[in-house]
Amino acid sequence: MELTDEKIVELKEKANNIRISIIDVLEDAGSGHTAGPLGMADIFTVLFFHTLVHNPKKPDWSERDRLVLSNGHICPVLYTSMAYAGYFPIEELRTLRKFGSRLQGHPHRDFLPALETSSGPLGSGLSQAVGIALSDKIDHGLTSKRHIYALLSDGELECGQTWEAAMLAGKEKLHNLTAVVDRNNIQIDGYTENVMPLESVSDKWRAWNWHVIEIDGHNMEEIADAFETARAIFEKPTVIIAHTIPGKGVKEFEHDYRWHGKPPNKKEEIMALNELRTLGGKIRSEHE
Amino acid sequence: MLNAKLKLNTKIFDKNIEQIPIRQGFGEGLLEAGTKNIKVIGLCADLTESTKMNLFSEEFPNRFIQMGVAEQNMASVASGLAAMGKIPFISSYAMFSPGRNWEQIRTTICYNDRPVKIAGSHAGISVGPDGGTHQAIEDIAITRVIPRMIVISPCDSIEAKKATEASVDTGTPVYIRLAREKTPVMTTEATPFEIGKAQIYWQSVKPQVGIIATGALLYKALEAAKKLKEDGIDVDVMNLSTIKPLDEKALIALAKETGRIVTVEEHQIYGGMGSAVAECLAKNYPVPIEFIGVDDQFGQSGTPEELIEHYGMGTKSIIKAVNKILKR
Numbered sequence: 001m002e003l004t005d006e007k008i009v010e011l012k013e014k015a016n017n018i019r020i021s022i023i024d025v026l027e028d029a030g031s032g033h034t035a036g037p038l039g040m041a042d043i044f045t046v047l048f049f050h051t052l053v054h055n056p057k058k059p060d061w062s063e064r065d066r067l068v069l070s071n072g073h074i075c076p077v078l079y080t081s082m083a084y085a086g087y088f089p090i091e092e093l094r095t096l097r098k099f100g101s102r103l104q105g106h107p108h109r110d111f112l113p114a115l116e117t118s119s120g121p122l123g124s125g126l127s128q129a130v131g132i133a134l135s136d137k138i139d140h141g142l143t144s145k146r147h148i149y150a151l152l153s154d155g156e157l158e159c160g161q162t163w164e165a166a167m168l169a170g171k172e173k174l175h176n177l178t179a180v181v182d183r184n185n186i187q188i189d190g191y192t193e194n195v196m197p198l199e200s201v202s203d204k205w206r207a208w209n210w211h212v213i214e215i216d217g218h219n220m221e222e223i224a225d226a227f228e229t230a231r232a233i234f235e236k237p238t239v240i241i242a243h244t245i246p247g248k249g250v251k252e253f254e255h256d257y258r259w260h261g262k263p264p265n266k267k268e269e270i271m272a273l274n275e276l277r278t279l280g281g282k283i284r285s286e287h288e
Numbered sequence: 289m290l291n292a293k294l295k296l297n298t299k300i301f302d303k304n305i306e307q308i309p310i311r312q313g314f315g316e317g318l319l320e321a322g323t324k325n326i327k328v329i330g331l332c333a334d335l336t337e338s339t340k341m342n343l344f345s346e347e348f349p350n351r352f353i354q355m356g357v358a359e360q361n362m363a364s365v366a367s368g369l370a371a372m373g374k375i376p377f378i379s380s381y382a383m384f385s386p387g388r389n390w391e392q393i394r395t396t397i398c399y400n401d402r403p404v405k406i407a408g409s410h411a412g413i414s415v416g417p418d419g420g421t422h423q424a425i426e427d428i429a430i431t432r433v434i435p436r437m438i439v440i441s442p443c444d445s446i447e448a449k450k451a452t453e454a455s456v457d458t459g460t461p462v463y464i465r466l467a468r469e470k471t472p473v474m475t476t477e478a479t480p481f482e483i484g485k486a487q488i489y490w491q492s493v494k495p496q497v498g499i500i501a502t503g504a505l506l507y508k509a510l511e512a513a514k515k516l517k518e519d520g521i522d523v524d525v526m527n528l529s530t531i532k533p534l535d536e537k538a539l540i541a542l543a544k545e546t547g548r549i550v551t552v553e554e555h556q557i558y559g560g561m562g563s564a565v566a567e568c569l570a571k572n573y574p575v576p577i578e579f580i581g582v583d584d585q586f587g588q589s590g591t592p593e594e595l596i597e598h599y600g601m602g603t604k605s606i607i608k609a610v611n612k613i614l615k616r
Contacts, residue, residue: 131368
């Protein structure tokens with residue numbers, strides 16, 4: 001389904017609200033990751049409010065698409081998207097990382113059964129998505145209508161297991177599987193190309209028999225088109241290499257790897273929220 | 289004497305007792321399970337014949353996934369299959385699964401609450417000539433420490449077949465420990481088996497020591513019991529094939545009856561079955577315990593018999609431990 005201009009405006013607004021919530025709940029939590037969730041907000045928005053076949057009121061509906069978040073540490077954007085989609089009340093986001101919360105520091109199905117997987121340790125999400133896609137293929141062969149999405153960070157392309165999974169998906173020609181790599185070029189210790197050079201990322205996936213699409217991970221149309229194309233590719237799995245800006249939406253956080261694993265403090269929160277609410281100063285904030 | 293109620297192999301102490309590798313029982317059990325239940329899926333990391341998963345893969349090629357040498361991927365792919373309602377069995381050598389892929393088993397299977405069954409073949413030192421790299425003697429410790437995991441170490445091929453079939457319906461992750469070598473067949477099809485239930489294979493009227501064995505070494509324990517009886521020492525021998533959950537009731541009863549325990553396993557003493565027994569008894573009914581197992585060392589090449597003797601796990605060592613504990 002193509003995006004209308006109206007829908008694009010709606011998605012952009014939604015993504016901005018999701019970013020506002022991310023900043024808000026991370027400051028409340030006092031720990032957690034900032035850059036990744038902000039960077040992936042546009043892709044999550046397209047998935048949850050355009051692409052995914054799902055039913056937030058019936059999370060265990062068996063015909064749903066499956067979304068596997070491999071890099072569990074960006075869960076603030078997953079939780080926020082789920083809350084906005086109606087999986088649970090938006091107010092519950094404030095419990096993130098608190099004792100007894102359903103919103104564990106890294107996603108845990110025991111606490112929030114609507115999650116497809118518990119995740120955190122990097123490198124194992126693609127394997128689980130491959131298992132889900134294989135199961136679907138065993139049951140339905142090429143007639144499968146369901147789609148499986150695996151969301152990965154670029155840092156976890158350093159994990160050997162990711163490539164073990166990529167190899168198997170290529171061998172099994174899992175057309176019902178789409179991986180998204182958040183190519184934001186940062187990880188905890190610095191810039192990926194300094195920590196461990198990953199380029200050429202696209203050639204690596206191609207070598208394992210994947211269809212590769214590279215996109216601007218903040219362009220709603222490109223994101224939606226890529227998912228659409230992935231569904232149409234029938235011979236092999238698809239990987240979308242999404243070039244994103246870590247910390248996207250808050251200039252002071254953007255591109256700075258130091259924002260990978262820390263939350264904003266109160267002062268930074270006020271600054272960031274002001275920036276997001278004024279769309280970077282383009283409009284007047286009602287909170288001014 | 290042998291517990292008649294359990295309908296054990298009456299030829300146990302014959303010289304020509306039938307010997308079958310424990311892993312063979314896994315292969316046959318999986319084939320049976322796959323025949324009965326369409327949800328059963330087999331995954332193997334390039335050791336299909338060695339682990340005897342070939343019996344399943346040849347019958348059900350569409351439900352078999354060849355993973356290549358990628359045990360970490362295998363564990364997590366199985367988790368994904370289980371997420372869709374499948375009952376996956378993953379197989380490799382125990383050294384690599386649950387050895388190499390421990391964190392994937394811990395997080396993507398157990399923490400994730402997915403009922404994947406892990407068959408670790410070639411466990412123990414009796415792998416023999418391949419040497420220490422391939423002798424998994426830490427696998428009980430690393431699996432029993434993970435919440436939700438059931439750990440079974442069958443004593444022979446028939447028990448392995450029953451354990452494999454029983455594991456299908458637990459709804460939990462299960463680790464099934466298998467050995468490579470031919471092992472005397474102690475049980476029969478008629479011998480009862482239940483996950484979580486320990487059984488007294490050798491019974492005395494007034495046992496002075498309780499020997500608790502797991503896996504193929506149970507046979508050495510039975511041999512020791514027979515020889516000890518000839519020397520006038522009465523013992524009980526328990527087959528503790530389910531190491532987790534422990535049959536605490538049976539363990540406490542044995543400790544109460546005998547007052548002295550000897551544990552026997554082809555595994556490191558640290559963290560193994562003996563440790564599990566000690567944890568239970570220290571809390572409920574403390575008695576002296578002697579531990580037979582590998583004493584904080586790695587294995588090496590040799591014949592299984594040579595290695596069992598060298599590392600102090602043979603019949604003589606068990607008899608020695610019984611005599612020692614009687615003096616404690």
